[in-house]
Amino acid sequence: MxxxxxxxxxxxxxxxxxxxxxxxxxxxxxxxxxxxxxxxxxxxxxxxxxxxxxxxxxxxxxxxxxxxxxxxxxxxxxxxxxxxxxxxxxxxxxxxxxxxxxxxxxxxxxxxxxxxxxxxxxxxxxxxxxxxxxxxxxxxxxxxxxxxxxxxxxxxxxxxxxxxxxxxxxxxxxxxxxxxxxxxVNIDRFQPAPHPGDYYLVLSRLVAYKRVDLAIEAANALGIKLVVAGDGPERERLARLASRHVEFVGAVDDEKASALMTGAKGLIFPGEEDFGIVPVEMQAAGRPVIAYGQGGVKDTVIDGKTGVFFDRQEIDAVIAAIRRAETITWDSQAIRQHTEQFxxxxxxxxxxxxxxxxxxxx
Known part of the structure; x- marks a missing residue:
């Protein structure tokens, strides 16, 4: 054939x-x-x-x-x-x-x-x-x-x-x-670490529809550490929005991305994607995903078990979701197990x- x-x-x-x-x-x-x-x-x-x-x-x-x-x-x-x-x-x-x-x-x-x-x-x-x-x-x-x-x-x-x-x-x-x-999704790139780091992560192309601005504004308001990995036409505008708590590390290769995911407290995913491989990879690393609850994440994230959804692309909704995530004791092995289907x-x-x-x- x-x-x-x-x-x-x-x-x-x-x-x-x-x-x-x-x-x-x-x-x-x-x-x-x-x-x-x-x-x-x-x-x-x-x-x-x-x-x-x-x-x-x-x-x-x-x-x-x-x-x-x-x-x-x-x-x-x-x-x-x-x-x-x-x-x-x-x-x-x-x-x-x-x-x-x-x-x-x-x-x-x-x-x-x-x-x-x-x-x-x-x-x-x-x-x-x-x-x-x-x-x-x-x-x-x-x-x-x-x-x-x-x-x-x-x-x-x-x-x-x-x-x-x-x-x-x-x-x-x-x-x-x-x-x-x-x-x-190559989930074997990731092995959950026993303890999370002290920062949240955004890993994305920096374009308008990804709504990375929501993650930055929420981090500014809460005074939490946020690492933004990725590059694109929105970078200069986003950098002007950021407080001292937000660090831009630019485009990263697979090895660096894996290290950032494994070391993060969680992923903030404020855009709507058709599927979204990054949230699956984050869960493979045993870390929760804080996501706008539309699009592909409805297939890949379980609210309250492997992540937290917010229902509006607005700063107060992202802040509330991060606060909710902070109250949950996350089971990294259960989060990882969820990704076996991918x-x-x-x-x-x-x-x-x-x-x-x-x-x-x-």
Whole structure:
């Protein structure tokens, strides 16, 4: 059986790329098709794989501006000739699901989310972040993007969602059903320490929708120590908000991130994510998560047992959640045990079952 893997773009190693890496281990001979490739930013395993990119790869600054080339990428994915494959597995948060396959080919698409900047967050991006010509062009361009995105979702035979939140978005925007398979998380990177440290942690890209400002303002008000790990366009603004209790350590590698999680009292997670691997990793380190109770954390955090939810993205709600977390005696081993369901082996078993059912149905 000939198998191909498809992924939106390969310019960093985030959670979606970890999913692709696990799929690549499941199908070691399968080539990978992607929009834009920066091989130097990938894991050693993915660097060794056969990877094909679209013509957008040759356009100016494509490795940085790939989002700006979205309409061209849509066209580029349709030009991939996948006619010789029996099985195509796409990993899609944007356009990978839009490849064209033969009627006899089984296409299973793992959906990280319908494009949030085209659907749920369109008005946030348009009104708050887009400027100048970009803002003026967003209306007509994204009208086309939404039409293409909806039609492309029908090209896959089976859709798989990474969380129940994404499952609901798929039902809303694509009018299709999807099974839920949680992404793989390498929980063995973490071993719970016997005693927590003296600081809370934020580990995130510093962009507006992550709402890191709420964690900083809450730390300021409570006078508690907060370590902010990560970088992004919001860093200067956030640094101006911070009191002396807040420390910015910049972008960190996996080893440093693991050490920060293991040594923290807990993770503050004030944004809404489709799934959110960092909260799972924090729990694998035996530490609780203080999170805005929407999105993927509803699948990954148990309120009162492995973390605490707050129901509004407001400073007083975050403060109340931190105070509540301070009153709970946390069982680090029980928190860790909760993350066993997110092991890569569980992901591989569930995906293999879904794929085999789709092949049998052919």
């Amino acid at each position: 000939k198998v191909a893997l498809v992924h939106d773009w390969l310019v960093t190693m985030g959670g979606a790329e970890r999913v692709l890496e696990t799929l690549a281990h499941m199908y070691p001979d399968a080539p990978i098709y992607t929009g834009v490739l920066d091989r130097s930013r990938l894991s050693p395993y993915l660097q060794q794989r056969t990877i094909y990119s679209t013509f957008v790869q040759r356009l100016p600054r494509a490795k940085r501006w790939y989002n700006r080339y979205l309409p061209l990428l849509m066209y580029g994915f349709e030009q991939f000739d996948l006619s010789r494959y029996d099985l195509v597995i796409s990993s899609s948060a944007a356009i990978a699901k839009g490849v064209l396959t033969r009627a006899e080919t089984v296409h299973v698409s793992y959906i990280h989310t319908p494009m949030r900047y085209a659907w749920d967050l369109y008005h946030d991006y348009h009104n708050r972040e887009a400027k100048g010509l970009t803002r003026r062009l967003m209306g007509p361009v994204f009208h086309y993007v939404r039409l293409w995105d909806r039609l492309s979702a029908d090209r896959a035979d089976v859709l798989v969602a990474n969380s129940h939140t994404v499952q609901q978005r798929i039902r809303k925007h694509y009018r299709r059903s999807a099974e839920v398979v949680f992404p793989p 092991r890569p082996a569980v992901f591989e078993t569930r995906m293999a079952q879904i794929i085999q059912t789709a092949l049998d149905g052919r």
